[in-house]
Amino acid sequence: xxxxxxxxxxxxxxxxxxxxxxxxxxxxxxxxxxxxxxxxxxxxxxxxxxxxxxxxxxxxxxxxxxxxxxxxxxxxxxxxxxxxxxxxxxxxxxxxxxxxxxxxxxxxxxxxxxxxxxxxxxxxxxxxxxxxxxxxxxxxxxxxxxxxxxxxxxxxxx
Amino acid sequence: xxxxxxxxxxxxxxxxxxxxxxxxxxxxxxxxxxxxxxxxxxxxxxxxxxxxxxxxxxxxxxxxxxxxxxxxxxxxxxxxxxx
Numbered sequence: 001x002x003x004x005x006x007x008x009x010x011x012x013x014x015x016x017x018x019x020x021x022x023x024x025x026x027x028x029x030x031x032x033x034x035x036x037x038x039x040x041x042x043x044x045x046x047x048x049x050x051x052x053x054x055x056x057x058x059x060x061x062x063x064x065x066x067x068x069x070x071x072x073x074x075x076x077x078x079x080x081x082x083x084x085x086x087x088x089x090x091x092x093x094x095x096x097x098x099x100x101x102x103x104x105x106x107x108x109x110x111x112x113x114x115x116x117x118x119x120x121x122x123x124x125x126x127x128x129x130x131x132x133x134x135x136x137x138x139x140x141x142x143x144x145x146x147x148x149x150x151x152x153x154x155x156x157x158x
Numbered sequence: 159x160x161x162x163x164x165x166x167x168x169x170x171x172x173x174x175x176x177x178x179x180x181x182x183x184x185x186x187x188x189x190x191x192x193x194x195x196x197x198x199x200x201x202x203x204x205x206x207x208x209x210x211x212x213x214x215x216x217x218x219x220x221x222x223x224x225x226x227x228x229x230x231x232x233x234x235x236x237x238x239x240x241x
Contacts, residue, residue, distance in 0.1 A: 055214070055217070058214055058218075058233065061217050061218070062217075062218075062219070083241075095240070118241050119240055121219065122241070123164065123233070123235060123238055124238055124241070125236065125239050125240075127165070140237075
């Protein structure tokens with residue numbers, strides 16, 4: 001089954017409601033839409049903003065490859081991923097995944113799979129800007145994020 | 159071939175991209191990292207722990223044993239922290 005994949009990397013904020021309308025509007029076979037939003041948190045009041053760097057070209061391509069893999073695995077109708085770059089303030093949205101399918105399980109699974117792979121495989125890097133004006137340095141990758149990928153190896157039941 | 163650097167790899171080397179012509183014998187990604195380390199203190203510092211460096215050839219992830227022949231663009235960067 002064919003799946004509409006939309007990937008956008010942008011500095012501007014996005015509107016989740018608009019993306020839900022875009023993914024389900026006009027397609028009467030969509031029965032479920034799952035969204036995931038990743039927000040910039042303040043790390044107990046110490047963080048002022050995040051600066052997100054990306055690899056232009058590869059970021060879009062790699063997310064597209066991850067989305068294609070999700071579409072092969074679950075019967076999803078459409079997948080949308082929007083990821084921001086540049087300076088992002090506390091409480092602002094960083095990333096949005098929208099998955100649409102006939103039944104909810106495919107959309108839930110595809111959205112979770114996309115986020116797990118995006119975190120460890122999509123070429124983005126976060127740098128912290130602290131409230132005291134100092135640069136907090138680059139955020140370290142978490143082993144838990146790598147470990148999250150291995151659970152998708154076990155069978156295809158997702 | 160064109161090399162592109164990101165995040166702290168870019169900051170430590172001090173430039174975002176450059177064109178290089180590695181000598182014969184530099185066959186794999188691992189060889190390339192070792193050769194780059196000989197090009198100056200910044201490179202040696204940035205690539206001190208080669209296992210921590212992630213590499214993409216023509217914008218696709220590769221392992222360090224991948225051959226670099228025919229590569230147009232090689233990206234060097236730290237583990238990713240998107241999402």
